[in-house]
Amino acid sequence: MTPQELRTFCLSFNDAAEEFPFGPEFSVFKVAGKMFALSSMDAAPLSVNLKCDPDMAVQLRAAHPEIVPGWHMNKRHWNTVTVDAKLPDTMVRELIEDSYDLVVAGLPKAVRLRLDRP
Template structure:
């Protein structure tokens, strides 16, 4: 997955936006103002921080050397995923899981607006 493909995939979700609150190099992808992905898209190797269920986070780290505790994030809820070391399908699933976790924490009215009850 290329940086352009990762950006496009993150922005394809309902109400997803890209912001640069930390610096011009770090893309922060949000839904309804809440972050679900963070990546320096120009970095080598390409990686992305994604929200994850705490139990799944530990299991994924144990099973995949390319999945690490979230860099500069709450290690219990965030993983850093080295994109090029995992199949594209798995990366897409992890991004979608992160988006869904964030949406699940939003108020019901917002979830309904996003078509994600």
């Protein structure tokens, strides 16, 4: 997955927006003002911080060396995923979607309904 593919996929979700609150080098992807992904698009290797269910986060870290506790994030709820050829793009996309869904699940019901997500 290239940086542009990562950006395009993150922005494909309903109400997703890209912001730069930490400077121009860090893309922060938000839904309804809440972050679901964070990446330095120019970094090599490319990586992305994603929200994750705490139990699933432990399992993913044990199974994949490319997934580690979230860099500069709450390590219980966030993973840093190195986006390279070792992890299938489909898996990276699923992790991004899971992160988006977790953030949406924490939003007020009225916002969730506006996003067409129960």
